Amino acid sequence: MSERINSAKDLIVYQKSYELSMEIFQLSKTWPVDEKYSLTDQIRRSSRSVCANLREAWSKRRYEAHFISKLSDCDGENSETDTWLDYAKDCGYLSCAQHASLTDLASQVGKMLGSILKNPKPFLLTSDA
Numbered sequence: 001m002s003e004r005i006n007s008a009k010d011l012i013v014y015q016k017s018y019e020l021s022m023e024i025f026q027l028s029k030t031w032p033v034d035e036k037y038s039l040t041d042q043i044r045r046s047s048r049s050v051c052a053n054l055r056e057a058w059s060k061r062r063y064e065a066h067f068i069s070k071l072s073d074c075d076g077e078n079s080e081t082d083t084w085l086d087y088a089k090d091c092g093y094l095s096c097a098q099h100a101s102l103t104d105l106a107s108q109v110g111k112m113l114g115s116i117l118k119n120p121k122p123f124l125l126t127s128d129a
Contacts, residue, residue, distance in 0.1 A: 005123075008058035013112035014051060017078070020105045021047035024081070027102075031093045039091070043084035049077040050109065061125045068120055075113045082106045 008014050024047045028040045057070030082103055089099035116123060 008055045011054065011058075013109055013116070014054050016105060016112070017047070017050040017054065017074075017109045020081070020102065020109060021051060023102060023105070024085075027094065027098065028088075031088070035091075035093075039084060039087055039093075043081060043088065046077045046080040046084060050074050050081070053077060061123060064120060064124055067124060068117060071113060071117050071120070075110060075117065078106055078109050078113065082110075 005011060021044070024043055028044060031040050053070050053074040057067050057074065060066035060070055085094065085099055085102050085106065088094045089096065094102070
């Protein structure tokens with residue numbers, strides 16, 4: 001990391017996961033009402049949880065194990081979101097193009113999370129930070 005990051009919001013992975021959750025929110029507004037408490041609620045919750053868990057992870061950077069644990073939660077929520085996207089496409093609520101765009105964004109988020117999980121040290125708070 002070359003430039004100072006002051007907030008999880010400065011991370012590209014946060015920005016992309018936020019973008020994904022907002023795109024899902026906008027698209028899911030048109031889904032059937034009978035999906036409100038199932039697919040719509042589930043996909044909104046999991047996609048938003050990626051950002052929320054990133055913020056929690058950022059606040060726990062003093063402790064590597066806590067940081068990694070919250071990042072693992074992010075990765076799990078992102079994978080869950082990808083599964084719900086498959087259901088949304090297969091139920092006819094997303095076009096193939098929309099699905100491809102959203103799953104590509106989820107894949108980018110997953111790769112970034114994986115990279116941080118493999119090398120968390122640059123993100124951790126140290127006594128000299």
